[in-house]
Amino acid sequence: MPVKPGYARKIDIRRGAVEMIHGSGGRATAELIEQLFAEHFRNDWLDQGHDGAVMPPIVRPVAVSCDAHVVKPLFFPGGDIGRLAVCGTVNDVAMCGAKPLYLSASFILEEGFPLADLECIVCSMAEAAREARVAIVTGDTKVVERGKGDGVYISTSGIGEKLTDRTISGKNAQPGDKILVSGAIGEHGMTIMSLRENMTFGTTLESDCAPLADLVADVLAAAPDTHVLRDPTRGGLATTLNEIAGESGVGMMLEETAIPVSNAVRAACEFLGLDPLYVANEGKLIAIVPANEADAALAAMHANARGRDAAVIGTVTEAHPGFVEMRTPMGGVRTVDWLTGEQLPRIC
Amino acid sequence: MPVKPGYARKIDIRRGAVEMIHGSGGRATAELIEQLFAEHFRNDWLDQGHDGAVMPPIVRPVAVSCDAHVVKPLFFPGGDIGRLAVCGTVNDVAMCGAKPLYLSASFILEEGFPLADLECIVCSMAEAAREARVAIVTGDTKVVERGKGDGVYISTSGIGEKLTDRTISGKNAQPGDKILVSGAIGEHGMTIMSLRENMTFGTTLESDCAPLADLVADVLAAAPDTHVLRDPTRGGLATTLNEIAGESGVGMMLEETAIPVSNAVRAACEFLGLDPLYVANEGKLIAIVPANEADAALAAMHANARGRDAAVIGTVTEAHPGFVEMRTPMGGVRTVDWLTGEQLPRIC
Known part of the structure; x- marks a missing residue:
């Protein structure tokens, strides 16, 4: 110049x-x-x-x-x-x-x-x-x-x-669809919180902050009929799923044991009394796909470095529209509500 | 909804x-x-x-x-x-x-x-x-x-x-082009300053803040070979013209008496020791057009409510590339430099 x-x-x-x-x-x-x-x-x-x-x-x-x-x-x-x-x-x-x-x-x-x-x-x-x-x-x-x-x-x-002419929107989740998350949740939010609280075991925590454009392209190539894509940032997985359930007028049933959470995030959450379901992510996505494309979507995620720990974590239901429920390890079912309190200000 | x-x-x-x-x-x-x-x-x-x-x-x-x-x-x-x-x-x-x-x-x-x-x-x-x-x-x-x-x-x-396939850019001013401004300068900046300084005669000042999309469309319809369009916001007319002179590698000669300034802005500038040439506008544009399209561009501005007080204020020159000069009412010529001081912080 x-x-x-x-x-x-x-x-x-x-x-x-x-x-x-x-x-x-x-x-x-x-x-x-x-x-x-x-x-x-x-x-x-x-x-x-x-x-x-x-x-x-x-x-x-x-x-x-x-x-x-x-x-x-x-x-x-x-x-x-x-x-x-x-x-x-x-x-x-x-x-x-x-x-x-x-x-x-x-x-x-x-x-x-x-x-x-x-x-x-x-x-x-x-x-x-x-x-x-x-x-x-x-x-x-x-x-x-x-x-x-x-x-x-x-x-x-x-x-x-x-990338596609099909509609991908939070209003598009349909009963029977599978809910996938591309990896372990809560890493960005807990990294920020551990710094603010001067937690010494924070050394193993690292933000997942990453661009997901390639992962989206891979998922859409493998599962072209994908209904919803969303990144669970502020408010975390729980808030994002509640938004989608509300917009689509559907219910959701999650399997708690299927949701990937690292040991470091779990430990930090326990220490601070937080629930990883509400903690922000900056390098993870939720995909909601028809049941017959779930395996392909999961395989596409696993093949991408940003989706190595992806998992199917639940199913979209007709029952209880607008509500997200979760089966606990003990076999009980609890409602996963919106984030209502001021959990993590200035997280992003 | x-x-x-x-x-x-x-x-x-x-x-x-x-x-x-x-x-x-x-x-x-x-x-x-x-x-x-x-x-x-x-x-x-x-x-x-x-x-x-x-x-x-x-x-x-x-x-x-x-x-x-x-x-x-x-x-x-x-x-x-x-x-x-x-x-x-x-x-x-x-x-x-x-x-x-x-x-x-x-x-x-x-x-x-x-x-x-x-x-x-x-x-x-x-x-x-x-x-x-x-x-x-x-x-x-x-x-x-x-x-x-x-x-x-x-x-x-x-x-x-x-709106056009032709290039419109600050690098595109050419010797011989006419420089137009779409109306009186300094109104936004002096309105803000008069409020900050609690100036009582500020009641006649009003920001010119307005969208100029229609005015641009009108100018381009009348003067399709327009070379430069720019809105002189922070730094005012003088700074914007200096930028264009630098980018295009041309000089400019302005006529001070041709530059429209309202009495209220002139009075407020004198009171605060400011030069209207450096005061921000939010509803004015500069158009630099070939000499043979200058009349058409000016007429198009005059026909639009946002360009009622438009004027041709100078000419692009080959001499003194990168410099803006101005003929004063007394017939002298002075250099119009960049805004260098901290004149008006947080004006927009």
């Missing part, structure tokens, strides 16, 4: 910090964008250097999603707010049964935030975007005064193209 | 406030979304009720833009953060020479923020979206603790389809 007149001053990323002037829209803003964001996100569209980017037509149905990210702390085992901001939105687009193509990213920076930390976050976004094969095509940066933010908040929006 | 199981509790919007639990991802989050956001934004795509929305193919080139909005105060004459969040992004998409179609909206809410104020903002977004003929198709809501935000921050992302 040629040096443009007016972009001559070099920012001291190693020792510098975000200043109010970086949000002014003037030269300092341009320098920050040019030397930090454009430097790492580099792609043909972003390099158009405009407030907007222009891409080729999207000739299949278009999927759009967005997420604001306010996770605390900003850095955690398995990722950081940057990786999360890419994966969270990529996954929401993928859950429409779509291939994510483009991301936009808006940053709200707090005055005084170290530029070196910002660079780590931006690098991490760039890496996650490469992993997910999406381009960050446009962005925006605002600065707020000390005490009006918390380091950095990142909002991302994603655009993708549908 | 049918009442879904689990959505039974009515939120007290008139007297209630944002609580941490509204960001938990559980029932309270769903209630807030259902009763506040979905209620006002209602459209076929949003009503899909998913983390993502699916829309028809976009068969023309796709324009994408995004903006984070942190304006302070949240409410001001002529608009509020909601109207701004819609217009800011709609306009960035339009400046690609595109018709804006869809918006996504992410909210970062501060604990304790009155729900009644949030409803005003959401209503204002809905109204601006109707005015701009875009649909808010997907959204996200996060809550941060008291003292970690400032009421509400809104990030929007917009998607549109190109």
